[in-house]
Amino acid sequence: MGIKERRERERVEIREKILDAARELFATQGYEAVTMRKIAEGIEYSPTAIYFHFKDKETVLRALCEADFLALAGEFREIAKIADPVERLRATGLAYADFGLSHPNHYRLMFMTPHPYSKEEEMELHKGNPEEDAYAFLKGIVTEAIADGRLRPELDDPELVAQTMWAGMHGVISLQCAKAEDPWVEWRDFAARTRVMLDVLIRGMVRES
C-alpha cells in the first residue's frame, strides 16, 4: 500500500520544482518577473499544470516566502537565549533588518503589499505562520521587559510598544527596499541607519536607571 505515499512524494517533488523555478525569478527580479508561463518553462510543464499545485500566482510566492522565513525563525531561536530582554530586543531588531536587507523581494511581498484576507485563510494562517510567530516573539520580549520594569512607566501596553518597535525597524528596511536608489537622498549606510534606529528606539523606551 505504498502507492499513496509514492503519489504524495511525487506531488511534493513537482511542488518543489515549481517553487525552485519561482524562487530564482523572484529573488533576482521581483514579483512582476515571476510569470506563470516562465515558471512553466523552467520546469518544462504547461502553465496550467501549476494551478494543480497552487491556487494562484500569489499563493506560489507566499509559499516561497514562508519557506525562506523559517531561516529567520531559526535565528530567533538563538536570540531567545539572550538573558537580558533589552539586549534580546536589540538582537531581534538586528536580525530582522538583516533579513529584510538580504531578501528585499520577500520583504516587499510579505510586509509592503496589502492583500485581502478571507475567513478561511485566517484559519490556515493561525497554525505556525512565521510572520505571526515573529511578531509573537517580539511581543514576548516586550512583555518581559515591561514586567521587569525595564521600560518607562508610561509604556505599559506590550502591544503598543511591540508595534512601535516593529514599525521603527520596518521603516528602515522598507525605505531601503523602496527608495535606496533614489538619487535625491544622500542615503547613509544601511547598517548605520539600523544601528541608530535601534539606539534611538531603545533609548527612548528604557527607564533611566
Next chain:
Amino acid sequence: MGIKERRERERVEIREKILDAARELFATQGYEAVTMRKIAEGIEYSPTAIYFHFKDKETVLRALCEADFLALAGEFREIAKIADPVERLRATGLAYADFGLSHPNHYRLMFMTPHPYSKEEEMELHKGNPEEDAYAFLKGIVTEAIADGRLRPELDDPELVAQTMWAGMHGVISLQCAKAEDPWVEWRDFAARTRVMLDVLIRGMVRES
C-alpha cells in the same frame, strides 16, 4: 495671437480631466484599479488619447500624487513658524502621518513602490519636487536642532538623524497602509502608534537637560 494661449488652455483642461478621472479611481481603489481604458471611458476619449498628454500610466499617477502633495507642503509652511526645532520636528511628523493616513494610495505609490530612475528624470525631479522638498524641510529642522545642541552629542550627522526620523514615521504609516487589515495583529489606534513613535524617537534623540 491668442490662439497659442487658447490651445495651451485646452491642453491643460483635458490634462486636468484625465487627472480627475484617474484621481477618483486611484483614491478609492488603488493603483491597479486605474486602467488607461477606464480613464478614457471616464473622459469620453479613446485610451490612446491619454498618451498624448502623459508618457505612460505611472506618469499620470505620479502627477496626481505631486498635486496632492502640495497640500502637505502647505501645512509645512505653517509648521515652519514653530520656533522650537524639537517641537517643529514633532509637528512635522504628525503632519506627515496624517497625510499618509488620509492618502494611503498616494503614499504607497510615492514611498512604498520602487521605480527606476533615469538621468533625465533626475534633472526634472530636481526642480521643486515635493518629495524632496519635504525631506529637505525635515533635514533643515534636524540641522537646526543639532546646531542648537538639542540632540545627544553622538547624533551629529543631520542626514543620518533625518533619515532615522523619516524611517520611524514611515514605518508607522507604511505598516498601516499594508497591514492594517491583518487579523493576526491586535493593532492599536493609528493616532496612538503615531504618538508613541514620536515620543520614543524624540526622547531617544534629544539631549537630557
Next chain:
DNA sequence: TCGTTATCTTAACGCTGTTAAGTATTGGAG
C-alpha cells in the same frame, strides 16, 4: 489655397493570470 501640425481614433501587438474542455494514465472494484 495648400501644406503642416496638433489632436485624436481604430486596430492591433504582445503580454498577463486564469479557466474550460479534452486526454492520457493509473489504480482499485466487481
Next chain:
DNA sequence: CTCCAATACTTAACAGCGTTAAGATAACGA
C-alpha cells in the same frame, strides 16, 4: 480481465492589460 473513476496533465481560449503604429480630421500659418 474489465470497467470506472480519479489523477495529472495539455491545448486552446478568454478577458484584460499597457502601449504603439497607422490613419483620419480639423485647424492654423504661409
